[in-house]
Amino acid sequence: xxxxxxxxxxxxxxxLQLGEAGQIKKELDISxxxxxxxxxxxxxxxxxxxxxxxxxxxxxxPRDLAVLFSEELKTIDGVVDVEIxxxxxxxxxxxxxxxxREISEVLxxxxxxxxxxxxxxxxxxxxxxxxxxxGPLHAAHAxxxxxxxxxxxxxxxxxxxxxxxxxxxxxxxxxxxxxxxxYLRYCEALGDDIEIEAGLYPGEYLKDVGSKLAxxxxxxxxxxxxxxWLSTFRLFAVSEILVGIKEDLKALGIQMDRFASERxxxxxxxxxxxxxxxxxxxHVYMGVxxxxxxxxPEDWEPREQLLFRASNFGDDTDRPLQKSNGSxxxxxxxxxxxxxxxxxxxxxxxxxxxxxxxxxxxxMKAAVxxxxxxxxxxxxxxxxxxxxxxxxxxxxxxxxxxxFVTVRDVIEAVGADVIRFIMLTRRNDQTLDxxxxxxxxxxxxxxxxxxxYAHARACSVLRQSDGVPSEVDLSVLKDPAELAVIKLLxxxxxxxxxxxxxxxxHRIAFFLVDLASSFHSLWNAxxxxxxxxxxxxxxxxxxxxxxxxVKATSLVIATGLNVLSxxxxxxx
RNA sequence: GCGCUCGUAGCUCAGCUGGAUAGAGCACUAGACUACGAAUCUAGGGGUCGGGAGUUCGAAUCUUCCCGAGCGCGCCA
Numbered sequence: 030x031x032x033x034x035x036x037x038x039x040x041x042x043x044x045l046q047l048g049e050a051g052q053i054k055k056e057l058d059i060s061x062x063x064x065x066x067x068x069x070x071x072x073x074x075x076x077x078x079x080x081x082x083x084x085x086x087x088x089x090x091p092r093d094l095a096v097l098f099s100e101e102l103k104t105i106d107g108v109v110d111v112e113i114x115x116x117x118x119x120x121x122x123x124x125x126x127x128x129x130r131e132i133s134e135v136l137x138x139x140x141x142x143x144x145x146x147x148x149x150x151x152x153x154x155x156x157x158x159x160x161x162x163x164g165p166l167h168a169a170h171a172x173x174x175x176x177x178x179x180x181x182x183x184x185x186x187x188x189x190x191x192x193x194x195x196x197x198x199x200x201x202x203x204x205x206x207x208x209x210x211x212y213l214r215y216c217e218a219l220g221d222d223i224e225i226e227a228g229l230y231p232g233e234y235l236k237d238v239g240s241k242l243a244x245x246x247x248x249x250x251x252x253x254x255x256x257x258w259l260s261t262f263r264l265f266a267v268s269e270i271l272v273g274i275k276e277d278l279k280a281l282g283i284q285m286d287r288f289a290s291e292r293x294x295x296x297x298x299x300x301x302x303x304x305x306x307x308x309x310x311x312h313v314y315m316g317v318x319x320x321x322x323x324x325x326p327e328d329w330e331p332r333e334q335l336l337f338r339a340s341n342f343g344d345d346t347d348r349p350l351q352k353s354n355g356s357x358x359x360x361x362x363x364x365x366x367x368x369x370x371x372x373x374x375x376x377x378x379x380x381x382x383x384x385x386x387x388x389x390x391x392x393m394k395a396a397v398x399x400x401x402x403x404x405x406x407x408x409x410x411x412x413x414x415x416x417x418x419x420x421x422x423x424x425x426x427x428x429x430x431x432x433f434v435t436v437r438d439v440i441e442a443v444g445a446d447v448i449r450f451i452m453l454t455r456r457n458d459q460t461l462d463x464x465x466x467x468x469x470x471x472x473x474x475x476x477x478x479x480x481x482y483a484h485a486r487a488c489s490v491l492r493q494s495d496g497v498p499s500e501v502d503l504s505v506l507k508d509p510a511e512l513a514v515i516k517l518l519x520x521x522x523x524x525x526x527x528x529x530x531x532x533x534x535h536r537i538a539f540f541l542v543d544l545a546s547s548f549h550s551l552w553n554a555x556x557x558x559x560x561x562x563x564x565x566x567x568x569x570x571x572x573x574x575x576x577x578x579v580k581a582t583s584l585v586i587a588t589g590l591n592v593l594s595x596x597x598x599x600x601x
Numbered sequence: 602g603c604g605c606u607c608g609u610a611g612c613u614c615a616g617c618u619g620g621a622u623a624g625a626g627c628a629c630u631a632g633a634c635u636a637c638g639a640a641u642c643u644a645g646g647g648g649u650c651g652g653g654a655g656u657u658c659g660a661a662u663c664u665u666c667c668c669g670a671g672c673g674c675g676c677c678a
Contacts, residue, residue: 069621078620081658091658115621116658161678201678291678321674322602329675345604345674352676359678387605388673411606413671455614458606460671462613471640474627482640490637520617527617539615539625546625553642557633564637601640 032131032519036064036075036105036121043101052097053087064121066516070509073112073120074128074516080117091117128512129503129574131519135581140588143522147529148189152376155181158278158285159196162270163207164232166277166436169383172461173412174436175452177381178283179534179593180410186592187529192374193286196366199267200291201359206230207270208263209255214239215262219251238269277436281445282594294365300357303365303400304335304350312338312399318346337364342395360389364396371401379532380409384458387411408532412457418464443469446595450477453538453593471601476542480586481598483545486552487583488599490563490576497580501573508561510554511578514547518585525592534593541589548582 030038041059048055062083067076080095087094092113099111099119110122135142157177160170178193185191198204210230217223218239225231242250242265250258271288278285294300307313316336320329336347337360350361370378378397382389390409397407417424417434424434439448442465451468454476455461471478491497506515521540528536555562563575587597 063617065617067621068624072621076621081620084658118621120621198678203678318675332675334675349675354676356676358676363678384606384672386673386678390605411672413606459614460607473641476626478640479626482638486638486641493637524617531618533617535615536617540617542615543625549641550643552637553633553639555637556639556642562637601638 031134031522032075032127033064033523036077037062039105040064040077040079040098040102043098047097047101053083053089053094057083057086059083066520067120072114072118073110073122075121075123077119077121078117080113080119084117095119125507125512126504128515128519129506131515132503132506132577132581135518135584136577139584140591142585143525143588143592144186144188145522145526145529146188147526148184148187150188150190152192152374153184153189153379154192154194154370154374154376155184155379155381156194156196156370157381158274158283159198160274161198161203162267162274163203163230164270165234165273168417168434168436168439168463169415171281171436171439171448172415172452172457173381173383174278174281174283175449176410176412176457176534177379178281179449179453179537180379180381180532182592182594183525183529183534183537184532187526189529190376193284194370195285195288196363197267197271197288197290197292198359199263200295200362204263204267205259207266208259210235211238211242211262211266212250212255212258215242215246216251218243219248234270234273235266238266241265241269277440280440281436282449289366289369291362291366294362294369295357299369300362300365303368304361306368307337307364307396307399310399312341313350314338316347318349337392337396337399339392339395342398344391344395348392348395360392360396363393364400367393367397367407368400371397371406377405378407380407381457382409382411384411384413410457410532413455413460415452416460416462418462418467420466421464424465439463447477449593449595450480450538450590453535454542456533456535476538478601479549480541480545480590482601483548484583484586484590484597485599485601487548487579487586490579491583494564494572494576497576498573501577502570503574503577505571505574506578508554510551510561511575514544514551514578514582517544517547518581521585521589537589537592541586544582544586544589548586 040062044053044057044059047053048057059079062077062079064075064077067073079098080091084091084094095113095117099113102108102119102121103111107124107127108121109124112120114120138144155177158166158170158174160166166174181191181193206229210225213223213225213229214235217236242262304313314336315333317331317333318336332353334349334353335351337350339348340346348360349358350364352358367378380393390411393409394407398404447468451463452461467475468477469475473479506512524536524540528534563579564572590597
């Protein structure tokens, strides 16, 4: 059993026992009680907030509770000292062997160390990327892609049943423009001189689509009116673009479970169905919106339209579902899409959006609340921009000219694993500088390298050994530098679980940097003091224990990287 | 004008859902290479957590009001 759960279990027994004895109230809620690593070494090996958290429900003073608890905690096997500190913290010092035994936990579970059941098999649907199918993925899409995919990996590792989903916006005006742009390229392929007018997509990538259209249809649609070819070309172009997007995702290590089509929702009446449902529940009405304050559009006219009562669910105003021409707004189809996801998932939804969709969060959460009847069925994580840099200077991009940097370009430049890790070295709502030079640099500055190097070093030791013995005396591991690594290793399961619950995959990346740092420190301690080297020629007992520690470290680093779908390197 | 996100060391950022004297890296200063990989490590200085008020045993974290930055604000997606 993991050391933290061990103490939490023991503590639960103590609460029960004290309750039975009438010394404290019975059935106190101990869900907020935690045993954790104190930041400060002076505070011992483990600390608990139990006395402070339980003071109010127990109607006792924290210090008095702490005294009661500490008497009992002292009797737990392996506890060597208990002290009460500050406002009521209880600090435990424990036999180093208890820590060292954590290594056995790691080695036994191996690549499943840290796997947990926080999700208890609940379904969760994570929607990410969802870039418009009008061109290849560009670099900016990579962040949301990685954040969503890493979160999917993390939650799957933590016992959720995850569906990874991409919403294809193949129904709006954007894809008409795509079709017209493809038509031009089609004409070009048939030998016409073309000029790409403003408002169409100028990208070279459509040449290929044009040639394929020419090969398939010959001159059948050449110089024909738009209504003859538009829907055909739209379908064809979207499908071609999606093939490319799927290839890009695959190159990034991403395999979606489902590509959901907006067009299908509109065509099979799902939008109508979702709106009808809202209507039946009284969340929809015909009304007139106030013009937006401050920046009033030139062509504003008050107009009666179909509105969703978003303001009943925390949004600032009600939101239109229908355009003036009678077609659905993007919001309406997205409402139906979320309704569809709720029905399919029977569990929580997570959307990964770019910051530019920040204004959309309230209404979407409002809609999901209205449809599900529950708050918090939808979590939306916004991801901030990525600044592409080359040696500290911004990489120039002109989307208008169609020469933006694609995901493919970046993968070819630095590799998918580097992208995946770097994208997680900032919280999702912080902007991130992605510098081609820095992310491939072999230095302490580069977290990917730093973590991979730690793994490679550990592997190097293992290669030079005669194998890791299975029966060892772990009590010889008691140097502070060794214990520091072990403590981090044993906090891995806890860390994974809380990161999964918080929907924050970046914590994994930060943990790995910490672990790498701690391991590098231990390594270095062996340089200053030969007694601390992993392999000691005339001391097979110590060597054996340390090889297990090295093995455990490499396992946890590899597992952490694996959760993020990054391959650990055995050699640099 | 309103809303959302953010503001933490000179710089780049963490801070485990309210815990102890706020932590890393870079940079700076002083050290460590007869190497289980020095592509690294050790030590040190450096903070009114944007500002004020509030909530309580306890606030970077929660509430509120200011200041500043980014994003968004009917019939684009």
